[in-house]
Amino acid sequence: MTASSQSLEGLVEALGGRGRFQIMIHMLAAYTYVVLVFHHVIMAFHGTPVPHSCVPEQDIGSSPYNSSNNTTHFKYNNDIVVNATHSKCNATLYFEDGLSSNVKCQSRGQWTYKPLYNEKNIVSQYDLVCSDEYLANLATTIYFSGVMLGGLVFGDLADRFGRLPTMLFTLYASTVLGIVIAFSVNYVMFVVLRFIDGILMQGLQISAYTLIMELYVAKHRPFAGAVTECFFGSSIMLLAGLAFALRDWRHLQILISLFGVLAVFYPWFVPESLRWLIMKGKLDKAEIVAKRICKINKVPFPTQCWGEINGGTGKIEVSNKTKGYNLTDMFRTGEMRKRSLILFYIWLSISTCYYGLTFKMSSFQGNRYLNFFIGGAVETIAYALSLPIMRKFGRKKPLLVCSLIAAVTCCAAGFISDYTTGLNDLTTALAITGRCAVACLFAIIFVYTSEIYPTVIRNIGMGACCFWARGGGVLAPQINQWTKSLWNVDAIIIFGFMSLLGGLLLFPLPETHNKKLLDSLGEVELTSSDSGYSDNQPYKETYGVTTNEEDVQIERL
Template sequence: MAFEDLLPLVGHKGRFQILQALSLAVALIFLGTHFLIENITAFVPEHRCWTPLLDNTSALLNVSGNLNFSSLLKFSIPLDSNGKLEKCCRFFWPQGQPLLANVTGQNLSQLEMEPCVDGWVYDQSTITSSIVTEWDLVCDSWTLTSLSQSLFLAGILMGYLIGGYLSDRFGRKRTLSPSFFTLAVSSTGVAFAPSFQVYCCCRFLLGFSISGVLLGGGSLIMEWSTTQHRHLVAIMLSMSISLGHLFLGFLTYGIKDWRKLQLVVSVPLFAFFLITWWLPESPRWLIVHNKYNDALKVLRKVSKINGVKEQSVTAEALRSTMGKEVDAAPSSYTILDLVRFPILCKRTLCVSFKRFSIGMLFYGLSLDLQNLGHNIQMLQVILGASNFLSRFGTLFIMNCLGRRTIVVASFLLPGLFILSSTFLPQGILHAVLAMLAINCIVVCISCDNVYSVELLPTVVRNKCMGLSLTIDRLGAMLAPMINMLKHNIPAMPQIIFAIMAITSSLIVFFFLPETKNKPMPDTIQDLECGHSREEARPRDEGETLVKINQSEDCSRRLIENKTTVV
């Protein structure tokens, strides 16, 4: 009996699965806001130097009365090569020198200039307060906003790297609950950060905690799902993150102070931390770690919640679920051990590369919304709504097309969209192509959340996923830095993003198999011996002997391989 056959005995789509999925889905709405919240909290408004002639009441008394605001602005702030006000310098007027009526005849090009030594004046019509306006992250300090984004993504990277090991070593639930608590504390701490340094530290810890929630919670729910419902669960969870993006956009219309906004999306996380305590451990994880008694208790508890008779699940049924190879094969592997298994190694490398591209493309495009237009609230709402619809549409195309087909197409299309936008000026068409590219990547993320899980065996799934998602965060960390290249070569970021997208589509097409309607592999033997649980069921008695012999030979080779590693 395969685990896929065991789940219906305790209720594979009952009350428990619904409550479990809903509890995490609602939490992901608030968690999803933190991924793109710096589009709002790190918004860079229009700004100019603070000048005594315009912003100092006492200095205005010495100004000739026949000069209006535009005239004062003309003699206070120089113009750049595009005829716009300079953001980082002003004309120098010696202290106490009055602006006389005949000053209009002076040659402005001969006036001395100086940097914004007295600070800046910001346009507060869109966002009244952001970390940029509070800590003056403009001009010489403009790169610090990209630094804070990269540190947040570095926290997610470290979380995936460590969380993947902890989740496979100690269990899905034991990773999920502490991660939710740390997430609530660190996100609330961001709202009260007294300095930019403390803000960056809290954002790093916030990213670290998000990884534990996604790894622990995602694996927990996916391992409670059958093959027929797995993609529905994965898409529903990813849609919750898109709802978080949409929710963030609507919040910004009413909350324009960054600290209040941060607090509103952080405090509810404490409630979700309490909710996670009722979630039971994954029986798949318990079984592959030979904890049959604990798995039996969990399954009996779930069967009661679902209203299924308790006696339908026995210890013998659990032990026969995984077959002989679970008892024979080692239950603990390290990352270095994985290179000893060719098929697993190839899949892990391919999954890691495409996740690297996903991280770079999604954050490189979605964290650069301000360059698509000045109405950041509307752009955030459009992004959230379109992402939600894209993930919802993935539900239907995943039933018709294979996982690999969708991933290949959703890499190739954004590569072409980005490449086309490179040759277009800033405008509506450029913004439309950027939005289309982002939504293709969102479709790729939604499908790949299922695809990657189905490619990897249960016994090392979170280790491999933790490694691939760590590399995903490396791509995400590089995205803000790549966007900085546009200050030197405007088209360079788009060219890099397009090359990565097209290359990833080719790698997936040539090196990864299709997994649609196939059960998840539970052990490395399922991968290396070239069979799944379904394929292992022979049609006749003669075929039975062949299958058994092949399975025993392959198991022996894998055990010898593991012994060599040790």
């Protein structure tokens, strides 16, 4: 027989809906987000700029020289240096013969560092200053390039081999790789390993989030999504504390990697996704998992629902009404082209603003560790509030308001930083407020996008939007790096204008709250004239939507 999404939903509901088993496995799978967040944003501490001075006379090629009056000077290129003045990248050396020379530091060992918090990171470790200053942000861009690639690689692997094996492999592999990263002997080794780490992290994210979403029926997925997002923000708070306690980047890297060891018992406690087992026809294993769920949730085994799935044949045939659709169908009609192009930019802008503000947080006035902690706290609050906000005000209005808040606060923070003095605390407060608004945008846009695409291309549309969001992680470090030097503009102003444009582009899009989900491309065109849905049939709110035609999972980026 054919196993439709209705029968799968009915089975999951009969197994307890949001019972003890679902909550337990949800918490275990969501714990992987702690590891994920650590690896995603650790460069906020590993790559923080360090105050430095060019001191070429202390180069390894120089040597101390005791003069006749017992004053220790230095020989530099066989000339005796009696005095020197230093800047970040240059030094003026005064020689014994009365001449002077302006020297530019270019090789290892020619800089001295005066870290504000006595920290050691890759900037001072690999001399990523002056002409090599861009390399710190480039390392972040390379990492998120790996994240983009990981989405292409592990999305298919998680569908082919299962959610649990993919999650465990990427979690344990990243644990080992993270420790190896701490022993990188040079910059090239560091960025190559981090690139691979990015690939693994996206695989972890896809598999863990999908496993969580497949635990629940549609009506419980808003709850599941909000709780999982809160793990993201709270992990940032935890990382701030760990970075404050361990000021050496190698020690910190080892510690965040060891968090994966705490999941060593997962193979014995976390089962494979029941939905995946059924969809792959592994009904014997699925029945074992279902009976375990019943035992923990203290509910009877749903014999009737299981019979609808199994059909007494031991085989399963999965209907797929979206077969034959691909990326080109997102642009097949005028309305779909409009929606897709607008959503691509909105996802890119939200992600760019989020990661740009996150990595820039440590450079604001005040204690960088406290700023980072506060940023994580307000982000957690934003995720928690996003669910009741969507229920009361819908999707489009909160997106517009949050975009406007992010635009105003970011632009104000940038202009105050560039054109005033003595208002550094206000700049920091505005930036944190902007980050809170962007976090709320991130939570809402997932739901909105999954509702605005018709059923036949919903998975395809979500995947394409997520790809553009990953591009934000690639782009944000480069905006932070180059806007000030090229245009003398604070990067946060760019983030503000990107958010403003994203908000303005929302106007042609429809509200989807309490509207029937559309199924076909034709329905989208028919209901586009008034930028709304004509069918007011009651709609069950979903997060990562489940409809009569297909199960849709989306992953947090």
